[in-house]
Amino acid sequence: MSRSSVNLRDATLADVEQLSLLWQPFLRRDVDDQLHDLATAIEHIGDHPGERLVVAEYDGEFAGAVYLLAAAYSPVNPEPVLQAHNPAVVPAHRKRGIGRALMESAVTWAEELGISHVATATASGSREANRFMARLALAPQAVLRMAPTPAVRARLAARHPGARQVTQVLAARRSLRHARAVSQSVTGG
Numbered sequence: 001m002s003r004s005s006v007n008l009r010d011a012t013l014a015d016v017e018q019l020s021l022l023w024q025p026f027l028r029r030d031v032d033d034q035l036h037d038l039a040t041a042i043e044h045i046g047d048h049p050g051e052r053l054v055v056a057e058y059d060g061e062f063a064g065a066v067y068l069l070a071a072a073y074s075p076v077n078p079e080p081v082l083q084a085h086n087p088a089v090v091p092a093h094r095k096r097g098i099g100r101a102l103m104e105s106a107v108t109w110a111e112e113l114g115i116s117h118v119a120t121a122t123a124s125g126s127r128e129a130n131r132f133m134a135r136l137a138l139a140p141q142a143v144l145r146m147a148p149t150p151a152v153r154a155r156l157a158a159r160h161p162g163a164r165q166v167t168q169v170l171a172a173r174r175s176l177r178h179a180r181a182v183s184q185s186v187t188g189g
Contacts, residue, residue, distance in 0.1 A: 006101045011042050011053035011065065018062040019055075022088050025123070041067075050113075054105045056089070056098045064089035066102040070113055082110035084120040103136055 011019065020027065020034045027034040045051050050070035056063045067085040072078045084106040089098045103120075110118050120138060122129040153171065 005059050006063070006097055007057045007060075008054055008101055008105050009057070010045075011055045013039055013042055015055050015062065015065070016042065019053075019065055022062075022065060022090060023086050026086050052109065054102060056102055058093045058096055058098060061093070062090065063093035063096075064098045064102055066106060068106055068109055070110075070115060073117070079117070080113070080115045081117045081119050082106055082113065082115045084118060087120060099132060100136075 016035055016038045019038050020031065023038075024034075028037065042053060045053055052068040053065065054068060055065045064087075066087040069083045069085060070080055071083055073081045084103065087099060087102050087106075089102075103118075106118055106120075110116075118138070119141070120133060121144060122133055124130075124143075157168070
């Protein structure tokens with residue numbers, strides 16, 4: 001099949017449900033929150049000239065998407081980088097040039113904006129996605145690691161048992177302050 005069946009366009013609110021299904025692993029757990037978050041993102045893209053959400057269609061069907069964001073390389077390196085967030089293809093439409101078309105849209109937009117680097121992230125366990133990005137010359141620059149805050153706190157406390165009591169007291173105080181603030185904002189007091 002030729003890539004001529006692939007059409008790229010900016011996302012609309014009509015794409016929210018399909019995006020929710022496609023990006024399930026990257027979104028909040030609650031489906032209503034997912035739909036709200038995606039709708040809000042699409043509605044606000046026009047307010048941010050350095051952002052785009054590109055949808056790919058294959059023979060008129062939703063086939064994939066990528067969120068593009070022009071941003072600084074890091075807080076200490078202001079050089080612009082075009083970040084291609086969550087590039088993904090619907091499983092039924094893989095191996096048809098859709099991923100390539102999505103990444104081409106990222107590179108084209110980077111060129112239009114005068115940005116000299118494109119970055120993306122893939123799931124560490126996705127061999128197929130990592131190999132695809134490597135074939136496009138995207139090399140690893142860093143490893144992004146993530147864990148729930150309480151898990152990190154527990155591991156830190158386990159490594160330094162003497163500091164554990166102080167950190168637990170401080171965490172409990174923060175939780176109480178937060179609970180009081182939420183309670184006051186709800187009751188209006």
